[in-house]
Amino acid sequence: MKRREFIFVSSLAVVSSLIARAQQGASPRRIGVVLVGLTPESKPARSFLQRLRDAGYSVGRDVVIEWRLARGDYDRVPELVADLVRSKVDVMVMDSTIGTDAAMRATSTIPIIMALVVDPVGSRLVKSLARPGGNVTGLSMMTSDLNSKRLQMLKDVVPGLTRVAVLWNPDHPFHHQVIKDLKAIAPSLSIALSLQSVQSADELDQTFADIKRVSAQAVCVVEDPFFFSARAQLLRLTSESRLGTIHELRRWPEEGALMSYGPVLDDLFRRAALYVDRVFKGANPADLPVEQPTRFELVINLKTARALGLDVPDHLQQIADEVIE
Numbered sequence: 001m002k003r004r005e006f007i008f009v010s011s012l013a014v015v016s017s018l019i020a021r022a023q024q025g026a027s028p029r030r031i032g033v034v035l036v037g038l039t040p041e042s043k044p045a046r047s048f049l050q051r052l053r054d055a056g057y058s059v060g061r062d063v064v065i066e067w068r069l070a071r072g073d074y075d076r077v078p079e080l081v082a083d084l085v086r087s088k089v090d091v092m093v094m095d096s097t098i099g100t101d102a103a104m105r106a107t108s109t110i111p112i113i114m115a116l117v118v119d120p121v122g123s124r125l126v127k128s129l130a131r132p133g134g135n136v137t138g139l140s141m142m143t144s145d146l147n148s149k150r151l152q153m154l155k156d157v158v159p160g161l162t163r164v165a166v167l168w169n170p171d172h173p174f175h176h177q178v179i180k181d182l183k184a185i186a187p188s189l190s191i192a193l194s195l196q197s198v199q200s201a202d203e204l205d206q207t208f209a210d211i212k213r214v215s216a217q218a219v220c221v222v223e224d225p226f227f228f229s230a231r232a233q234l235l236r237l238t239s240e241s242r243l244g245t246i247h248e249l250r251r252w253p254e255e256g257a258l259m260s261y262g263p264v265l266d267d268l269f270r271r272a273a274l275y276v277d278r279v280f281k282g283a284n285p286a287d288l289p290v291e292q293p294t295r296f297e298l299v300i301n302l303k304t305a306r307a308l309g310l311d312v313p314d315h316l317q318q319i320a321d322e323v324i325e
Helices: 003-026 043-054 074-086 097-106 144-157 175-189 201-213 225-229 231-241 251-255 265-280 302-307 314-319
Strands: 029-035 063-069 091-094 112-117 136-140 163-168 192-197 218-221 244-247 259-263 296-301 322-324
Touching: 029 043, 029 074, 029 097, 043 265, 063 074, 074 097, 091 097, 091 265, 097 112, 097 136, 112 265, 136 265, 144 175, 144 218, 144 244, 144 259, 144 314, 163 175, 175 192, 192 201, 201 231, 225 231, 231 251, 244 251, 251 259, 251 296, 259 265, 296 302, 296 314, 302 322
Parallel strands: 029 063, 029 091, 091 112, 112 136, 163 192, 163 218, 218 244, 244 259, 296 322
Antiparallel strands: 259 296
16 A cells, blocks of 8 residues: 555544444434343443443443343333333343333334343244344343253252152243143153242242242242342252252352353353343344344352252263352
């Protein structure tokens, strides 16, 4: 490149950069985030913010985050979403199927980024993973095929396991599919299922009385923001019942549950931030393929296992991503 051309191109790049910064400084982009089961202080939410910073966005200068918290209450979600629509945010980020569905019903123009949706195609949130086709895109957890591994892990830890209680929420769009999958899997593992539908924290005490009555030896909890919002009560009941539990996300054994096996939540939120960046740079959500998890982790709480009188086999400890002592 000739010197004169080089100076011209370099000057153009500097001017473009200054214009972009001036535009950002004059009008920060607004990101609306609806958290059904998490908080802004949670590690996944902090991972989302850090990835935005890594992409060059300064919170407060380039972007403003509008947090809306449902704290496990599904009934609050539509109004939280409507509030963001009225606030005219530039993009919305959802941590749940419930939130994404509510956002779709509220707007067809504001881009919606899914961070934690199990089956966006089955839930009719997108037309396909390759070409979403609307204003929704992001991450799909797509972990129903891991249900057999979770049941097998319970069987490895609980001696003579033949009956597992399954806690699920019939209000969750995807839980019915999970129950269908578990019913198909359980006979091959010689496990009988005791299906316990729960729609509010007020039902948990009676649910565990029913679990005791049917002599279940362990509990499989289908992932749901509502259950995590009631985690203190749920963990107390499992401890009092001396029942080991398996969950999908590591936040459970970190809080005291026996173990979890599923996608890495922080990864999903970091990748959601990249979708926000791409939308801000002009990408159309309809053309951005929905991504699936690439990393999964097994987390075991040995302290809880000992308290329950359970021995975690060496082979599980060896393949675990983290063992909490």
